[in-house]
Amino acid sequence: MSSNNNQQPGLVASHAEYVKAAAVETIGSVTGSQEWQQSGAQQKSQAVEDMKHASEGREPQNQGYGKPEEMLGRATGCEGMQNEGAESAKKQ
Known part of the structure; x- marks a missing residue:
């Protein structure tokens, strides 16, 4: 861990x-x-x-930062960050 x-x-x-x-x-x-x-x-x-x-090896749904990560991904144009944030937001 x-x-x-x-x-x-x-x-x-x-x-x-x-x-x-x-x-x-x-x-x-x-x-x-x-x-x-x-x-x-x-x-x-x-x-x-x-x-x-x-x-x-990171599992976005368990180790992501949720909505803040998704929003920062949008602001910076980072599609990966956007997607991982969206995935982890589903679990929160």
């Missing part, structure tokens, strides 16, 4: 990194900075990999 507790903070932190990376990429687009765009894109890719790793 303690391994599940370790997975969830990693998942949340990975989502936060994804949001941060998307902001960097957007700033790069707005300012025309190729470096920022590329950096943001690379950070987003790494965050996606981290999310996949953190969610391995």
